[in-house]
Amino acid sequence: MDKIKRIPYGKSDFETVNKQNDYYVDKTMFIPLIEATPFIFLIRPRRFGKSLFLSTLQSYYDIKKKERFEEFYKGTWILQNPTEERSKYLVMYFNFSAILKDKDKVQDDFNNYCLIVLDKFIYKYRDYLPQRLHDKIALVNTAHEKLHVIATELSESDYKIYLLIDEYDNFTNTLLTDFGEGEYKRITRQAGYFKQFFTNLKLLTSGSGSGLARLFITGVSPVTMDDVTSGFNIGDNISTDLAFNDLLGFSENDVSDILDYYISVGELNIDKVEAMTIIKKWYDH
Numbered sequence: 001m002d003k004i005k006r007i008p009y010g011k012s013d014f015e016t017v018n019k020q021n022d023y024y025v026d027k028t029m030f031i032p033l034i035e036a037t038p039f040i041f042l043i044r045p046r047r048f049g050k051s052l053f054l055s056t057l058q059s060y061y062d063i064k065k066k067e068r069f070e071e072f073y074k075g076t077w078i079l080q081n082p083t084e085e086r087s088k089y090l091v092m093y094f095n096f097s098a099i100l101k102d103k104d105k106v107q108d109d110f111n112n113y114c115l116i117v118l119d120k121f122i123y124k125y126r127d128y129l130p131q132r133l134h135d136k137i138a139l140v141n142t143a144h145e146k147l148h149v150i151a152t153e154l155s156e157s158d159y160k161i162y163l164l165i166d167e168y169d170n171f172t173n174t175l176l177t178d179f180g181e182g183e184y185k186r187i188t189r190q191a192g193y194f195k196q197f198f199t200n201l202k203l204l205t206s207g208s209g210s211g212l213a214r215l216f217i218t219g220v221s222p223v224t225m226d227d228v229t230s231g232f233n234i235g236d237n238i239s240t241d242l243a244f245n246d247l248l249g250f251s252e253n254d255v256s257d258i259l260d261y262y263i264s265v266g267e268l269n270i271d272k273v274e275a276m277t278i279i280k281k282w283y284d285h
Contacts, residue, residue: 004265012051014059015072023261025254027053028078030247031060035085039205039215039235043222048248050218054093054164057216061089061162064124089162089213090125090154092117097167101174103183107193110171114143114197118150128159144193144200151204154211162214163201169224176223188227198228205234255279 008022017024027049034040034057044050059065059072066087073079094117100109122129122137133153140146151161172194176184187194204212215235219225222237238244250258259275262268268275 004267005261012055014052014055017052018072018074018076023258024075025049025250025258026076027247028056028060028073028076029081030244031057031078032081032083033243034216035083037236037238038213041217041222041225041235041237041239042244042247043219043237043239044248046220050248051095051166053248054166054216054218057162058091058093058164060086061214062091063087063089063128063159088160090121090128090159091162091164092121093164093166094168095166097170099171101171101178103175103179106171106175107187110193110197111143115146118143118146122150125159128157129154130157142193144197147197148200148204151211157211160213161211163212163216165215165217167219168217169219169221172224173221185227188224195228202229202234252276252280 003021005021005023008017008024011017011022016022042050060069060078065072069082069087070079094114096110096113098113100106102109122134126134129150130153133150136149136153137146140149154160172184172188175187189195201212201215204210205215217225222239225237246254256272256276259268259270259272263270263272
């Protein structure tokens with residue numbers, strides 16, 4: 001008998017989840033639908049699987065993981081239905097939950113965190129980047145300048161960026177809650193560093209031949225995005241699009257399948273109908 005699949009509570013690394021016999025609810029059938037829109041914004045509550053899904057996209061589109069596609073995506077829908085854009089991009093990944101929530105240190109920490117991400121990106125894809133990019137990067141100091149140089153220099157290259165931002169509003173929501181509207185406005189509505197970062201993203205998505213080809217941003221609220229980008233007018237907010245309703249979280253069929261599996265392997269001694277009734281009462285929607 002195969003080993004019983006473990007419940008991957010708290011895990012958000014797709015490669016680890018799918019390789020280590022964890023129970024994975026396949027969402028890869030949404031990848032072709034996502035490709036119809038280059039710049040996407042999606043909000044969902046916490047614990048809905050946003051980070052895991054971004055990790056799924058990160059592995060799928062990373063040009064450096066092309067040879068390991070079958071290994072990573074074993075048992076998924078996309079393995080038998082790959083798109084033409086698979087393993088095509090230089091993937092840049094930010095998770096803004098890592099930013100300090102201290103109002104006196106948040107600006108420097110945001111810049112330092114982004115610099116670390118960008119430097120890691122440059123090192124990882126050094127063989128795909130033109131030499132002039134490396135020369136220009138050495139002349140800039142801030143994160144938004146470095147991002148601008150990378151995307152601009154790649155505009156003439158065959159390689160493009162897929163930019164993923166997870167928890168985009170994590171630290172701004174904390175600042176708003178803990179320190180009030182004044183601190184929040186300072187970084188989102190005025191000429192602050194965070195607003196400048198998203199202003200650069202907007203510039204990099206406009207015009208032909210942009211080095212930034214795709215963008216996917218997730219968070220828990222549209223409030224910050226409204227303030228830094230005028231309602232994400234650089235792309236599509238798919239949060240209320242019914243076509244993406246089952247992209248994150250578990251549908252009723254998903255929950256039914258999970259119960260069937262753990263009952264069948266002897267891990268749950270429970271009446272399924274009773275369990276579904278309880279779940280619908282307390283957790284539905």
